[in-house]
Each structure stands twice: as C-alpha cells, then as structure tokens.
Amino acid sequence: MSTPLVARDQVIRWLSHPGPLTVCTHVHVDADAAFSAALALYMAESAGKPCTLRFLGANTVVDEANQLAVDMSNGASAIKGKGAGSAFGALVYALPRAHPAHLALKRWAQQLNITDSGKKTNDKVILATQTSAWRAIGLSDAEIVDRARELVVGMTRKEEATQAQLAMANEVHITAKSKIAAIGIDEKVPSWMLFKRGAKVVVSMSENGMGIILNKKEIEKGRSVKELTDHLPEGWFIHEAGFLASFGGSKNPMDPAESGITFQRLQNLAATWMNGNLDRLAPQHPGAGGGGAPAAVA
Numbered sequence: 001m002s003t004p005l006v007a008r009d010q011v012i013r014w015l016s017h018p019g020p021l022t023v024c025t026h027v028h029v030d031a032d033a034a035f036s037a038a039l040a041l042y043m044a045e046s047a048g049k050p051c052t053l054r055f056l057g058a059n060t061v062v063d064e065a066n067q068l069a070v071d072m073s074n075g076a077s078a079i080k081g082k083g084a085g086s087a088f089g090a091l092v093y094a095l096p097r098a099h100p101a102h103l104a105l106k107r108w109a110q111q112l113n114i115t116d117s118g119k120k121t122n123d124k125v126i127l128a129t130q131t132s133a134w135r136a137i138g139l140s141d142a143e144i145v146d147r148a149r150e151l152v153v154g155m156t157r158k159e160e161a162t163q164a165q166l167a168m169a170n171e172v173h174i175t176a177k178s179k180i181a182a183i184g185i186d187e188k189v190p191s192w193m194l195f196k197r198g199a200k201v202v203v204s205m206s207e208n209g210m211g212i213i214l215n216k217k218e219i220e221k222g223r224s225v226k227e228l229t230d231h232l233p234e235g236w237f238i239h240e241a242g243f244l245a246s247f248g249g250s251k252n253p254m255d256p257a258e259s260g261i262t263f264q265r266l267q268n269l270a271a272t273w274m275n276g277n278l279d280r281l282a283p284q285h286p287g288a289g290g291g292g293a294p295a296a297v298a
Contacts (some may be wrong), residue, residue: 008094010068011043017066021051024069024077026058029141031114031128036070036079036087038149042101043091055141085113100158105112105152168210169193174240178274182267201270205263209248210256212270219243230283231269233260 014021023040025033027260037053044051056062062077069078071247081087092109095102096201112127134144169189174181174197181199183189191202191213202213214225224242232238239247248254252275256263 004075005094007081007090010077010078010079010266011040013065014068015043015047015049021049021138022054022064022067023051024056024060024062025053025071025145026060027141029055029144030071031087031131032081032088033146033258034131034141035108035112035127035152036091036146038079038152039088039091039101039105040068040070041145041149042152053142053145058164081113081220089113100154100159100163101156103163104155108155110275123179164194165189169197172197174199174273175279178271180267180270180274182263184263203263203267203270204268205256206250207256208250208253209246209254210261210263210266211244211246211249212266214243227278228269228273230267231273231281235260 003089007063016036020046023037023044025037028039041051041053052152052268053088054067056069056072059074059115060070060072062075062138064077067077069075070091071080072078073080077091079087081090082089086109088105089112091107092102097103108127131144133147139147146203165188168187169274170186172181173191179198179200181194181197181202183191183194183202183204191204193218194202195215200215200218202215204211211257212225212228218233219242226242227239228245229238233247237244239245239284247259248256257268258262261276269281290297
C-alpha cells in the first residue's frame with residue numbers, strides 16, 4: 001500500500017540514486033499507469049536525472065533502487081496507490097503542497113483516485129476516457145505515456161505561469177475611488193485576478209490592442225460597457241453581454257496606436273464612468289462634437 005508519505009519516501013530515495021533512473025509500469029497502460037509514468041518522468045527530468053521508461057508484466061517484482069514501478073504492486077520499488085486510490089494520486093500528494101505540479105494536478109489526482117477504484121465522476125474531462133481514445137486511434141503504450149506527459153508538463157507550466165501572474169497582479173495599482181486597474185503592455189495579468197482584489201473595471205493595452213473589461217459583479221448591478229458606446233471611437237467592439245469593449249485583441253490583433261484613444265484617456269474614461277459622471281461627457285465619435293474630456297483617474 002502506497003500512501004502519499006510512503007510514496008514520498010520512495011520518490012526521494014529513487015531521485016537520490018546516483019546513476020540513471022528508470023520508470024516502470026505495466027503493459028497495456030490504463031490512465032493511472034500512463035499518467036503516473038508521465039509524472040515520474042517529469043520528476044526525474046526536473047531533478048536533472050536521465051531516465052528511461054520500461055513496460056513490464058503487471059506482476060513483475062521490481063526491487064532495484066534506481067527503478068520506480070508505478071501502478072504496480074510487487075517489490076520495494078512499486079507504487080500501487082491503494083492507500084490514496086491511485087498511484088497517480090499517491091505521487092501527486094507526495095509532492096510539496098506549494099509545488100506547481102501538485103497545484104496543477106491535484107484535481108486530476110482526485111479524479112483518478114475515484115475512477116481507478118471503479119467509481120464514477122462528473123468531471124468534464126475524464127482521463128480514463130482520454131487514455132482509451134488514444135488507444136482507439138492506435139497509439140502504443142509508449143506513445144500514450146508521451147501524450148500524458150505532454151499534459152502533465154503543460155499543466156505544470158501553466159500553473160507556474162499563473163503563480164507568476166498572481167505575484168504581478170498583487171503589484172498592479174487599483175484606484176481608491178473608481179476601482180480601476182490598468183494593465184500595460186508588459187503586464188501579463190488576467191483580469192479575474194484583479195477582480196478578485198476588488199477592481200470594478202480592468203483597462204488593458206497590449207501589442208494586440210486595447211480593452212475595457214467589466215467585473216461581473218458590476219454587471220449584476222445593472223452596469224454594462226454598452227454605456228460607453230457613444231464615448232469610444234468608431235471601430236471598437238462592444239460585446240453583446242456587456243462585459244467587454246475592445247479594439248483588437250489576441251484573437252484579432254490590431255495596433256493600439258490606431259484605436260483612436262490613448263491608454264491614459266481610456267483609463268480616465270473608465271474612471272469617469274465608474275464615478276457616475278459619464279453624463280457630463282459629450283459623444284466622442286467623429287462629427288459628434290468635442291464635448292468635455294474625461295476626468296483624471298481617481
């Protein structure tokens with residue numbers, strides 16, 4: 001039985017071996033075998049250790065110190081995961097809680113702990129079904145593990161990026177009165193992180209364009225970016241749901257210099273809107289009259 005603590009000790013001993021390492025799992029891999037092997041390979045790579053993959057019969061005894069046998073039962077080097085529910089779960093929970101791989105994969109671990117025990121899950125993406133689909137298109141065991149490894153590495157790198165964005169988001173200024181957060185070209189921060197900090201509106205500029213995103217809590221109060229329709233230059237997109245006004249974007253890149261408004265003026269417009277002073281501004285479309293300028297951001 002491999003509880004997370006037992007698995008952690010096994011992994012530490014395995015990674016501490018001075019020579020090349022080997023990950024073993026059983027032939028005709030299922031989801032637990034494929035994703036456990038993928039995670040073990042990632043652990044070895046992260047530790048800078050050369051590592052190979054072997055497929056063995058499920059009852060093979062694996063005792064060698066340089067080998068880690070995942071989703072297998074026999075031998076000192078075997079991790080079956082009977083205590084956690086799955087070998088993958090045992091490996092994920094063997095990682096420090098703050099480790100990006102733990103944060104990225106713990107939900108998948110919870111799922112495999114359920115499905116590998118023969119129970120049902122309501123998750124939208126089922127790893128067991130994914131593994132079956134890979135086999136149905138003719139992938140070999142090695143190819144299936146390689147696909148699983150792509151997902152493990154990709155999810156972990158995404159989590160690393162998220163943690164970096166969270167740190168950056170904490171440095172973004174949110175105005176005291178209007179609750180406006182401005183994200184410049186060099187600040188790659190998702191708007192939801194700033195909404196979580198209390199921003200009502202996020203004004204952004206990137207190499208792909210400019211935009212205003214409204215917090216859904218403000219939408220629930222009856223606010224909508226449609227209120228800005230007459231105050232934004234022509235050519236801006238206003239989302240029907242009322243949460244977004246944009247000029248360009250990642251899916252439709254446009255030069256922000258051609259947006260018809262400066263980034264600072266866009267922030268001022270958002271602040272004027274949030275402060276309830278939008279009625280003081282005349283429409284800003286060409287030919288609609290000059291009107292007053294938006295007040296400075298506050």
